[in-house]
Amino acid sequence: MKIATWNVNSIRIRLEQVINWLQENPVDVLCLQETKVVDIDFPKSAFESLGYHLYQSGQKAYNGVAILSRIPLTEVSSGFTPVLGTEDEALILDQQKRVITGVMAGIRIINLYVPNGASVGSEKYVYKLQWLKRLREYIGLLLQKQPAELVVCGDFNIALEDRDIHDPEGKANHIMASEPEREALRAILNLGLTDAFRKFTADAGHFSWWDYRAGSFRRNLGWRIDHLYLTPELYKRAIACTIDSTPRKLPKPSDHAPVIVEL
DNA sequence: ATGGCTTCAGAATGAAGA
Numbered sequence: 001m002k003i004a005t006w007n008v009n010s011i012r013i014r015l016e017q018v019i020n021w022l023q024e025n026p027v028d029v030l031c032l033q034e035t036k037v038v039d040i041d042f043p044k045s046a047f048e049s050l051g052y053h054l055y056q057s058g059q060k061a062y063n064g065v066a067i068l069s070r071i072p073l074t075e076v077s078s079g080f081t082p083v084l085g086t087e088d089e090a091l092i093l094d095q096q097k098r099v100i101t102g103v104m105a106g107i108r109i110i111n112l113y114v115p116n117g118a119s120v121g122s123e124k125y126v127y128k129l130q131w132l133k134r135l136r137e138y139i140g141l142l143l144q145k146q147p148a149e150l151v152v153c154g155d156f157n158i159a160l161e162d163r164d165i166h167d168p169e170g171k172a173n174h175i176m177a178s179e180p181e182r183e184a185l186r187a188i189l190n191l192g193l194t195d196a197f198r199k200f201t202a203d204a205g206h207f208s209w210w211d212y213r214a215g216s217f218r219r220n221l222g223w224r225i226d227h228l229y230l231t232p233e234l235y236k237r238a239i240a241c242t243i244d245s246t247p248r249k250l251p252k253p254s255d256h257a258p259v260i261v262e263l
Numbered sequence: 264a265t266g267g268c269t270t271c272a273g274a275a276t277g278a279a280g281a
Contacts (some may be wrong), residue, residue, distance in 0.1 A: 009280085010270060034280085036271070061271045062279070116281055119265090126280095157281065176281065211281070212268035223281080255269080255281080 001105065001263045002027040005153040005226055007113070007209075007256035011035040011066070014254055015043050021247055022050055028070050028262060029104065031111035033155045035064035040106040042066065057097040065100045065111050065154070073102030073109070083138050093131055099138070106147045107234065109141065112154035120178045128157070132184035140191055144229075152193055155209075155256065158185050160195070163204035164224035176225055193229035196241040196261040208243050209256045217248055228261045237263045 004027045008014040011032060022030065028193065030052075039058050047054055047068050056097065057078035058064035068074065077083070078101075079094035098113040112135070117128035139152060158181045160169035171177040189195075195208070207222025230238060240262040249259045 001281080013270070034270095118279080118281085174281095180265080209281070214264090214267050216267095252269085 001029075002260055003029040003031070003109065003151055003153070003228065003263070004258050004260040005031040005033070005111070005228060006258035007033040007155040007157070007226060007254060008090065009034050009036070009254040009256065011037055011064075012041070012043060013252070015046060017247055017250060017253070018052065019046055021244075021258065022047075022052070023066075025244070025258075025260070029109055029111065030068040031153050031259075032066045032068070033064075033111070033113035035066050036061060036253060037064060055100060055102055057100045059097045062095045063113055065097060065113050067100055067102055067109060067111050069102070069104055069109075071104045071247060073104050074103035075108075076100070080134055080138050084134065085143050089130075093134060098131075100143070103147060107149050107151055108142060108147055110142070110150060110152045110154075112152065112156065114154065114156045114158065116157050117175045118180070119175050120173050125175065129180055129184055132181070132188065136184075136188045136191065139188060139193075143191060144176075148231065149234050150231045151228060151234060151261070152188075152230075153259075153261075155225060156185065156227050157225055158182060159223045159225050160185055160227075164207075166205075166207065166221045166223070189229060192231055194232070196228040196230050196235065196238050197224070197243070197259065199235065199238055200241055203241045206243060207257075208259055210248065212255050226256055226259050228259055231262070234263060238263070
């Protein structure tokens, strides 16, 4: 079974590229982030023609997550509130559409678009840390349910280690690399999740995002911020995890590349 | 480089992304 994650930076702009990629890479599940479209306007039929079921939580202009699955999902929900309850903070955080989950083949898929955070110390940075704290509670509660085998994937907007950054020097106060962000992510992983990519590849120089500016992709000046985290049984089962930079080479690409785990 | 691209929204000397 293959499960992939891809921040497409607008599903409508990227539709043809995503369809073409799925034809070349017929994964069982594709988790999308930054769809940037309200549910009614999602280009649904193109994916249904390819044999995928679509589950989505979108909004106008920003954010938006979706799951495409060959097998229908069960127990689908979006946002924190179905798990954390409708208390004030979860309700406020759920105004931004960044979370969707569903179950297939005894595996719960959690698809995330973690807030970017703008810059260290900004209001958006505080929001990012607050969001990550609630995410930890959310995942903790889902781990207590069945199935407790989880694939937690998406655009985390965090490079956990220096080997995940092309130039880690002086990034201690940089968004996506600051210690409070890394600590928040480590606290989540301490619930019992492990990075699928690092099971197979230990060296630096592997990235999933490259800035549109300054020829960053051509020069491989990237960051590895898109992740697939697995619970122990799934981690044992994983036989490959790769980043496919092919679509990043196309004209008008997403700034992120898809990441695929094979179980 | 406190913004070099890209997207959306809607009319900006824009906001947001990462």
